[in-house]
Amino acid sequence: MSNTISRPSVRRAAAGRAGAGLRGERLAPYVLVAPAILVIVGLRLWPLLLGVNFSFTGDGERDGASVGLDNYADLFRDPLFQTALRNVGLLVLLLPIAVAIPGLLATFIYLRVPGHRFFRSVYFFPAVLSPVIVGAIFNLLLAFDGPVNAVLGSVGLGPIDWLGDPHVAMFAVVGVHVWATFGMALVVFLAGFATLDGALLDAARVDGASLPQTIWHVIIPGLSRTIQFVFVTTMIGMLTSMFGLLYVMTSGGPEGSTYLPEYYIWIQQGQMNRPALASAASTVLFVIMLVVGLLQLSLLRRAVKES
Structure with a gap:
């Protein structure tokens, strides 16, 4: 009698342990990512929401008072901010070039052109330099x-006022x-090449495909996710990491022609003491990065499908 009673209890206990194990396996991924999520929410998302809220308040005599969309209206009437937005458009147009350069260089290194190890270290070296040093x-x-x-004068070309x-x-x-900065993107591309199926490249060589055909029909589709990642990170870097160069090389000049939103934000916050207006500019910059990033990803996916 005791045996018949104990066996079901053992089965129930085993089933309970199995269920607990399954629940633990399901919860394990959430437990592992929870610290990262807390850091993102606490140090990124929450300050972003506070900044958006602060952008609807006033500066100076209206400090802390709700002003609605007045800061945004002042932004888009400001000629310097209009110049900054035009420069953002220029950066978006130049973005494919900024991605193509490290992509092509990584392709040549992967194909083991003579001196590829030397070129890999040389191309990456500028990435370790401070923007202040590079600017100087x-x-x-x-x-x-x-x-x-x-050098231009020695070949008969007139001097160019590069920074004036x-x-x-x-x-x-x-x-x-x-x-x-392209050295970091080059490293990412080389990491992507490690996942590329070498048999496809061999097949392209056997079929007599030229280098442009190999790049367009084999490498680009095979590295689609890497290219998307490099596009987004390069765009973010161009929009948010050029302050050091701008400050050292041009200080926003000449005539405000090198203003970008991040430099405009620093001027309004640090020199003009207009933190609410700077928050509004930060919000606009975030929206621009979000929209441009989504558009780039959409266009890249379409290009990969067509290739």
Whole structure:
């Protein structure tokens, strides 16, 4: 009698342990990601919501008072912020070039061109330099009487006021930023190549495909997720990590032609003492990054499907 009673109890206990094990397995992923989620919510999402809320309050005499959309109206009437938005559009247009450069270089390194190990270290080296140091170096190189104009003069080309011409300065700063940061994107591309099926490349060689055909029909589809990641991170870097270069190389000049939203935010917060207006500009910058990022991902997915 005792045996017949104990066996069901043993089965129930075993079933209970199995159920607890299953529940533990289901909860394990949530427990593991919980710290990261708490950090994101506490240090990213919550401050973002506070900043959005703060953007609807006033500065100066109206400090803390609700002003509705007045800050946003002031933003879009400000010529400097209008210039910053135009420069954002320029960055979006130049973004494919900023991604294509490390992508092509990573392709050549992966295909083991002569000296590929040397080039890998050389290309990555600028990524470890401070933007202040990079800006100071290129201030000397791009000075009106600097080495770059000296080389141009030696081949019969007139000197260019790289940092003093409003129509040239933004291109110069963006070019320096791309040079200083593409090493990190190159490393990401090389990591993506590690997941690429080498048999596809061999098949392309056997079929006599040219390098452009191999890149378009094999490499780009095979690295679609890597390309999407590099596009988004490069865009975020161009919109939020150029302050050091702008501050050292042009200080927003000449004539405000190199203003970007992040530099405008610093001016309003740090020099003009208008934190609510700076919060409104930060909110606009966040919306721009979100919209541009989603559009880029959508276009990339469509391009990959067509290739």
